Amino acid sequence: TANNPGETEFLQAVTEVAESIIPFIRANDKYRDKQLLDRIVEPERVIIFRVPWVDDNNIIQVNRGYRVQMNSAIGPYKGGLRFHPTVNLSILKFLAFEQTFKNSLTTLPMGGGKGGANFDPKGKSDGEVMRFCQSFMSELFRYIGEDTDVPAGDIGVGEREVGYLFGMYKKLTNKFTGVLTGKGMSYGGSFIRPEATGYGLIYFVENMLAAKYESVSGKTIVISGSGNVSQYAAQKATALGGKVVTLSDSEGFIYDKDGIDEEKLNWVMQLKNVRRGRISEYADHFKSAKFYKDKKPWSVECDIALPCATQNEILVGDAQALVKSKVMCVAEGANMPSTLEAINTFQKHKILYAPGKASNAGGVATSGLEMSQNSLRYKWTHEKVDRKLHEIMNNVHAECILYGANESKDYVDYVKGANIAGFVKVADAMLAQGVV
Ligand code: NDP
DSSP, X not given: OTTSTTOHHHHHHHHHHHHHHHHHHHTOTTTTTSOHHHHHTSOSEEEEEEEEEEOTTSXXXXXXXXXXXXXXXXXXXXEEEEEOTTOXXXXXXXXXXXXXXXXXXXXXXXXXXXXXXXOOOTTOOXXXXXXXXXXXXXXXXXXXXXXXXXXXXXXXBOHHHHHHHHHHHHHHHOOOOOOSSSOOGGGTOOTTTTTHHHHHHHHHHHHHHHTTTOOSTTOEEEEOOOSHHHHHHHHHHHHTTOEEEEEEETTEEEEETTOOOHHHHHHHHIIXXXXXXXXXXXXXXXXXXXXXXXXXXXXXXXXXXXXXXXXXXXXXXXXXXXXXXXXXXXXXXXSSOBOHHHHHHHHHTTOEEEOHHHHTTHHHHHHHHHHHHHHHTOOOOHHHHHHHHHHHHHHHHHHHHHHHBOTTSSOBOHHHHHHHHHHHHHHHHHHHTOOO
C-alpha cells in the first residue's frame, strides 16, 4: 500500500493473487525466500506520455497515454490498449498484473503488459479517432515491437483503432511486422480473433458445467456489456442452445424475455459496431424487451451470469442477488468484474465461479496465435484457429483443476487454481534468469 498510494484497483488485484500465492510459496522450498511476490508486483517499466491532437473544431486536446510493461519473464510484453475516460495508472497496473498470470495460463510465450489513454472515443468522429491514434502511436512506437511488446485492443480499442495505430507504426518504422494483434483480415489479422474472448469464455463455461453433467444448452444467461466480448459470448452461447436475456452498456441494461437470438444479435452488432449507438435503442426496436436505465442486470433470474463489461461491476449486493436467484455458474468475460467480497460470496455458496484471468484468456491466446501466423507469414483457416482456441481453453481449465480442486474433488477454487498455475511458470522463468 505504501508503495502504491491510491492505486485501489491494483491493490485489489494483488490482494486476490497474494491470498492464493503466499501459502503456496511458503509450502515450496523452491519459491520460498526469493522475494518473488515483491518482484512480480513491481512493473519492469512504466511509460507515461502526452498525447496532443486537434479535434474537428480545430481545438487542441491533450490526453495522457500509458504503457505498463509488467513482466517479460516468459515472452515479450503482451496485453491490450484501453481508451476510456476512467483510465489511470492504477487500472492499467491491475490489468497488466492480471495479464501476466493469464498469458502464462495460455501456455504461449507471452509476458504481461497493458496500456491505453484517458481518451473517450464516444461521440468522436472517425477523423478525430484517427488523429488521436496517430498521436498516441507517434510516442508509443519507440517502446514496442514484434519481439519487445505487442499491444492489442481492449475497451474502446477495436479493429478501427488497431488499424489507425498499425498504419502509424508502419509509417514511423518503415516495417510491416506483427507489432499489434487484433489487426484487420486484409493486413495480417487472424481468423477468430474478434470472436476469441467471447467464444473462449463459453468454451470454458462448458468445461465448468461438464463436471456437473450440465451444459449451456437450455440455460438462461445474463450478460453485461454489449461490446466485443459480450457480443461473441452471446453468439456462441445461443449457438449452443442457451437463452441470453440481457445486454448492457454504461447507461443501463435491456431484458428481452424471449431471448436475444442470432437475428437480434446481428442487429446489436450493427448498432454497436457500425452505428455506435446505445443499447437502450434495442428496447425501442424489439417489443419483447425492456430497458432499465442506470441499472445492472444482476437481479434478473438466470442459471449462468457472464459479466463482460468492466471492473467491479459485481458488488457484494449484486453477488447476493445472483445467489438468491440460484445462479449455477458465474464466469468472467471482463477483467476483475467481481469485487473481493463478491467472489467470497460466490465461493461461500459453492457456486461455480471463474475469474477473468482464466475464463477470458481466449482473447490473448488467439492474439498469440496471430503472432505465430505473422511470424510464419501464413494464415491458418478459421477452423484451425477455432480448434486451437478450444484446446487452449480446455487446457486452462485443466490447469485450474490441477491447483484448485479441493481434496474431496467436489469443488474447484478457480481463483486459487488460476493464480498458482499462472504463477508457477512465470516464477520458474524468473528464477532461471537470475535477479534482473
Ligand atoms: P468494448 O469497448 O468492446 O465494450 C465494453 C462494454 O462495456 C460496452 O458495452 C461498454 O459500455 C461497457 N462498459 C465499459 N466501461 C463501463 C463502465 N465503466 N460502466 C459500465 N459499462 C461499461 O470492450 P471489450 O468487450 O473488448 O471489453 C470488455 C471487458 O472484457 C473489459 O474488462 C476488458 O478488459 C475485457 N477483456 C477484453 C478482451 C478482448 O479481447 N477484447 C480480452 C480479455 C478481457 P459503453 O459503450 O456505454 O461504454
